[in-house]
Amino acid sequence: MPRTVEWVGGAVRIIDQTALPVELKYVDLVSPEEVAEAIRTLKVRGAPAIGVTAALGVALAARDCADTAVSDKALAAIRLLGETRPTAVNLSWALERMRRALELSVGEGAGSVRQRLLREALDIAEEDKRLCERIGVNGERLLKDGDTVLTHCNAGALATAGSGTALAVVYAAVRGGKRIRVIADETRPLLQGARLTAWELVARGIEVTVICDSAAAWMMKQGRVNCVLVGADRVAANGDAANKIGSYSLAVAAGEHGVPFYVACPYSSIDLSLRDGTCIPIELRGEEELASFFGRRTVPQGARIENPAFDVVPNRLVSAIITEKGVLAPPYDGRLA
Ligand code: MRU
Secondary structure (H helix, E strand, C coil): CCCCEEECCCCEEEECHHHCCCCCCEEEECCHHHHHHHHHCCCCCCHHHHHHHHHHHHHHHHHCCCHHHHHHHHHHHHHHHHCCCCCCHHHHHHHHHHHHHHHHCCCCCHHHHHHHHHHHHHHHHHHHHHHHHHHHHHHHHHCCCCCEEEECCCCEHHHCCCCECHHHHHHHHHHCCCCCEEEEECCCCCCHHHHHHHHHHHHCCCCEEEECHHHHHHHHHCCCCCEEEECCCEEECCCCEEEECCHHHHHHHHHHHCCCEEEECCHHHEECCCCCHHHCCCCECCCHHHHEECCEECCCCCCCCCCECEEEECHHHCCEEEECCEEECCCCCCCCC
16 A cells, blocks of 8 residues: 655655545645645545644654744644644644654754654654554454445545554454455545545455445345444544544444444544543534535535534444454443543
């Protein structure tokens, strides 16, 4: 798999995910403003990948400025990048690590501050890669040979600096010799499932079927889904899990049909400071994402449009949370910490 995000000496190189699956296009971001714009417009997206990219954006800000301005520029970048997307806690988690690294460098020369910031950002990326592997290894035992996994949005390599979260579980199972099929929800309105998850799985030679979001419950009703496996943008202390809009409907449908609903995420997606999912900020995105389809207006002028990008799956609908530490079954309250 090509690298979703990497440091290429003076630039943050990302895959422009808005161009997939038609074109595999790399973009070099050379300023924190460009990094912020790439995150806001979902050129780079997925909770862990956003955190890694933002951290590299801070290192970038400290690099291209006068020696006397390093701290101010880094702090300004932390503020700018922190405002790009509200739901994925990995973003504020990674930026907080960068802020602490900056604090630790007080009194050091500009060169060593720059080095420290870059090292921290690269550590975050490396750590994410290892976390993905562990999530895969821990989660794969939930899958049986011959299983069909339904997933939503993209929680794969394109959403992380490694092999993914939910899809890392699939990859580990396949590596272990299990035959796994994937059903990928299209994931309206930006089609991360159809464009990104299907692209990733095809590239790895894993059988994938794309369905429109509203077909998921019907697939379950027909007994064609062994489990639902999704990532998360933020998990509250009680196990309520925010993920791409549509995850809640999937969880309700899974509960109705007795299909296990699994959430896979690293510790950087868990926000123990929030009691429950009602405290998770939900990103509202622009009307234009819904108003037209492939350049053609599909909603009449005058109709109101609402576009929440995430929803929250209540803990009672989550059969297990898979992290780098292991697999946790309910109850989560208190035990997640
Ligand atoms: O709006 P996106 O594409 O950034 O939303 C991403 C998701 O909802 C993913 O499922 C989530 O970040 C988990 S990624 C490992």
